[in-house]
Amino acid sequence: MKILTVNAGSSSLKFNLISLPEEKELISGYFEKIGINGGIYSIKINGEKIKKEAEMKDHKVAIDLLIKELLENNIIKSLDEIDGVGHRLVHGGDKYSKSVIIDDEVIKTVEELSSLAPLHNPANILGVKAFKEALPNVPMVGVFDTAFHQTMSEEEYLYAVPYSWYQDYQIRKYGFHGTSHKYITKVMQEKLNKENINIISCHVGSGGSICCIKDSKSINTTMGFTPNAGLIMGTRCGDIDYSIIPYYMEKTGKSLTEIDTILNKESGLLGITGNLSDHRDIETAMKEGNPKASLANNMYVKRVVDYIARYYVLLEGKVDALVFTAGLGENAREFRAEVVSKLACLGINIDHAKNMSIASYLDIHEGIISTSESQVPVYVIPTNEELMIALDTYNLIK
Numbered sequence: 155m156k157i158l159t160v161n162a163g164s165s166s167l168k169f170n171l172i173s174l175p176e177e178k179e180l181i182s183g184y185f186e187k188i189g190i191n192g193g194i195y196s197i198k199i200n201g202e203k204i205k206k207e208a209e210m211k212d213h214k215v216a217i218d219l220l221i222k223e224l225l226e227n228n229i230i231k232s233l234d235e236i237d238g239v240g241h242r243l244v245h246g247g248d249k250y251s252k253s254v255i256i257d258d259e260v261i262k263t264v265e266e267l268s269s270l271a272p273l274h275n276p277a278n279i280l281g282v283k284a285f286k287e288a289l290p291n292v293p294m295v296g297v298f299d300t301a302f303h304q305t306m307s308e309e310e311y312l313y314a315v316p317y318s319w320y321q322d323y324q325i326r327k328y329g330f331h332g333t334s335h336k337y338i339t340k341v342m343q344e345k346l347n348k349e350n351i352n353i354i355s356c357h358v359g360s361g362g363s364i365c366c367i368k369d370s371k372s373i374n375t376t377m378g379f380t381p382n383a384g385l386i387m388g389t390r391c392g393d394i395d396y397s398i399i400p401y402y403m404e405k406t407g408k409s410l411t412e413i414d415t416i417l418n419k420e421s422g423l424l425g426i427t428g429n430l431s432d433h434r435d436i437e438t439a440m441k442e443g444n445p446k447a448s449l450a451n452n453m454y455v456k457r458v459v460d461y462i463a464r465y466y467v468l469l470e471g472k473v474d475a476l477v478f479t480a481g482l483g484e485n486a487r488e489f490r491a492e493v494v495s496k497l498a499c500l501g502i503n504i505d506h507a508k509n510m511s512i513a514s515y516l517d518i519h520e521g522i523i524s525t526s527e528s529q530v531p532v533y534v535i536p537t538n539e540e541l542m543i544a545l546d547t548y549n550l551i552k
Contacts, residue, residue, distance in 0.1 A: 155237040155552065156180070156230065157544040162241070162281025164273070165189055167216050171229060171236075172544040181229050182540075185216040197223055213284040221288065239294045240547030241282050242333070242539070244274035246298035247324055253301065253546040256282055256294040264296070270324065270379075295547040302332030305371040313379075327383075329375035331357045335365040337542040338477055341535055343370060351474045354465045356458065357537065358489075359480035360388035360431065364458065366465035374468060376461055382418050384461065386454045388431040391421035393457075426450035433482050433489065455489065459496045466500055473530045476502065478523075479537040485513045490523065494532055501529030 155175075161168040167185040172178065183197035193210040196203055210216045224230050241256065247267045254260055261279060268275040282294060303311075311327040312320060319325040338355045350369040357363050362385040366374040376384025376392075386392045399413055408416075416425075424431035427446045430439060433454075439447035466473060476497075478490055487510050494504040502524065509523040512534045524532035 155548055156235050157547050158236055158239045159540045159543040159547070160239060160241050160281055160285065162213065162278055162284075164277040164280070167213060167220070167281060169220060170540040170544070171224065172541060174544060174548045177541060177545075179540075181224065181227065183220065183223070185210065185219070188213055188216050195219065197227075199227055199229070213280055214287065217284050217288045233289060233292075236289060236292055238547045238551045239285050239289065239292055240543040241278060241285070241294060241296050242299070242543060243278045243282075243296045244299045244330070245271035245328070246296075246300050247328070248304060248326070250296070250298050250301050251304035253295055253297045253550060255550055256296045260296055270328070293551045295543075295550050297333055297543045297546050299330045299332050300328045302336040303327075303329030303365075303372045303375050306373060306375070310374045325379060327375075327378040329363070329365070329372065330377045330381045331361070331363045331365070331375075332372070333539045333542045334479065334537040335363075335367065335372060335375070337538055338479055338535055339367055339370050340542070340545075342475055342477060342533070345533070346474055348474070352469050352472050353475045353477055354462055354469070354473060355477050355479065356462070356483050357480045358385070358458065358478065358483040358486075360482075361390065362387050362458075362480070362482070364461045364465065366468050368469060374465065384457075386426075386450075386457050387422045388433075389419050389422045389424045391417045391425065423450045423454065426453065433486055437486070437488065451489070451492075455492045455496070458493050462493070462497060463500070471500075475531050475533055476524075477533045477535050479535050484519070484534055484536050485515065487513055490534070494524070502532065503528040504532065 157172050157174055159170045159172065165188045167188065170182040171180045173180055181197060181199050183195060185195040187193040188210045189212055193208050194205065195208060196205045208219055230236065243264055245267050247270060249263055261282060264275055264279055286294060313325065334357045335355045342351055342353050343349060353367045355365045355367060361381060363375055363377045365372050382390045384392050402413060423436060427436065427450050430436050430447060436447045436451055440451060482489060491504055491506060491509050494502060504523055505525045508521065512518050512521050512523060519536050520534055522531055522533055
């Protein structure tokens, strides 16, 4: 089967075509500036990247270009070869605990949940509708970022606010990055040769979340009602005292909308350093003796360690593995070393030589970075959300 995976934004569209069950990527690409002047897109085939300019007034034009590239590059001979389309849908609220075939009812429900993800759900549905028009006979599957975390218990996902807030307005912890954490769980089940595993999955990148997984199910995660909770991130503040907001409004006269923008787009590593949101730039600045870069890094490390320790206790010390994934987790060797070194009191110990040998730019993408004496093995595993979307789509339609 050939499965197309889609991640549609308001002005972008990311795709992969994957052949299953052999899990072979045939082509991938990214369309940018849809509905904006200066549209561009790039495609990657057999390791070769090609970039092109194209004006795209809407997502339909982008999809037409996508189909044209599939045909002209002989990836498919006809549209009949596309067996399914898997769509990344950010927010399913508490309605969806697993991926689903997309029908009119699903579209209506996701649209109704748009107030929970106003920047993402409407854009995701734009992509669904455009693909339904372009490929009317191809089954569509919705894969929700929030679905994997629907196994959390009420005592973990509720906030200590009036219960009516949850009943009337669906205010609760939802968690995100669920597709990534689900993929890591699947990979670790295979590596550990166990169906029910207890792991702590650290998806650490420009956005970051840690997931506590017991018996292969999410029982807690760091992101909350929105992705701006838990860890410090590239531009997001993570956990803060809510009273800061009315205090800052009173002192500055800024509106709630302005402060929301600051907390989501001008905080985190960027807020601490003043100009750096990418950890690679922070590492460079640290080597140059930049004290704010060191402060930002140390705060980030501490927040990650705090949550790993919390979840270690939640799992009662019965942890099969600690896993690092995503851009920072897969590549920031010094960052991983700092985190794991602070876990020595839990009997978790890093092998510095193994750790320094693993990063995608070194062409060694995964492996164990802990010592043989470590009470918990520590892994680096590349995430693959696109493959997880394709697998869910494949399993639902086959």
